[in-house]
Amino acid sequence: MNDSVLALGLAALLGLMIGSFLNVVIYRLPLILQAQWDAPLEDVKTSAPAFNLAVPRSHCPHCQHPLGWHENIPVMSFIRLRGRCAHCHTPIGWRYPAIELTTAGLFMWAAAEHGLGIQALVWAGFAAALVALAAIDADTRLLPDAITQPLVWAGLLAASLELTGIDLNKALWGAAGGYLFLWMVYWLFKAVTGKEGMGQGDFKLLAALGAWLGWPALLSLVMIASISGVIGGVWLKLRGQLDDNGQLAFGPFLVLAGLWVMAFGPLPWFLI
Secondary structure (H helix, E strand, O other): OOOOHHHHHHHHHHHHHHHHHHHHHHHHHHHHHHHHHOOOOOHHHOOOOOEEEOOOOOOOOOOOOOOOOOOOOOHHHHHHOOOOOOOOOOOOHHHHHHHHHHHHHHHHHHHHHHHHOHHHHHHHHHHHHHHHHHHHEEEEEOOOHHHHHHHHHHHHHHHHHHOOOOOOHHHHHHHHHHHHHHHHHHHHHHHHHOOOOHHHHHHHHHHHHHHHHHHHHHHHHHHHHHHHHHHHHHHHHHHHOOOOOOOOOOOOHHHHHHHHHHHOOOOHHHOO
C-alpha cells in the first residue's frame, strides 16, 4: 500500500475516534461548568452523582439507554441504526456523524500537509479544539476557558518549539493583538450603544488563533469571520432562526476563519 494512502487512512481513523470524543466534550463540558457555577464545589462533590467526560457511559439522551460498543462506532453506528436510537427509536442528531467526519477530514489534511509526525498531530489537535469550540458556542454562547486558554499557551509553546512554522515573536504579538483588538471593539461598541456586542470568550479565541497563525493573519481572520458572520446572520434571519435580540454566536465564524487561514493562508493583500 502506498505510504501516503496509509497515512491518510490512519489519520482518518484517528480523526473519527477523536471526533467521537469531541461529541462528548461538546455535550458534557457546558453542563459540567454550569453545575460548578450553580452550586459550591463542595456540594457538587458530595451530593451529585459523578458526571464528567468519562462517566456516566454514553447513552441516549431521550430514553437514557446505555450505548453498547457496537452502537458507539463513529459514523458506522449511525448508518447501521439509520439515525435512530436502537432502544426507543428517537432520531439521533445529524451533528454527531458530522462532527466525526469533519474531524476526520481535518486530520487527513494535517497528515497530507505535514506527514505522519509531531507537526501533523499538533495541527490536528488545534483543529479538533476549534471544532469543539464552534459547536459549544453555537449551542450555548459559551467559549470555555478550559479550551481557549490552553489553546493560547499551546500555540505559543508550539511556536517556541518550531512546530507551527510561525516565529515565536509573531505568535506572541498574534496572541496579544488578537485579544486587544476584540477587547477594543467590545468597549467601543458598548460605549456607543450601551450594549455588549460579544462575549469575552471571543477575545480569547482570537488570541489563540493569533498565537497559532501569527499576527500577520489577524486582519484576514477578522475579515473572514465578519463577512461569514453577516452571511450567516442573514441566512438565519430569513429562516426565522435568529434570536429576538438579533445576536448570534461569533465563535463559529472565528473558527471558520481560523481553519481557512490554517489551510489556505491569509487573504491576498488586495482583498483586505
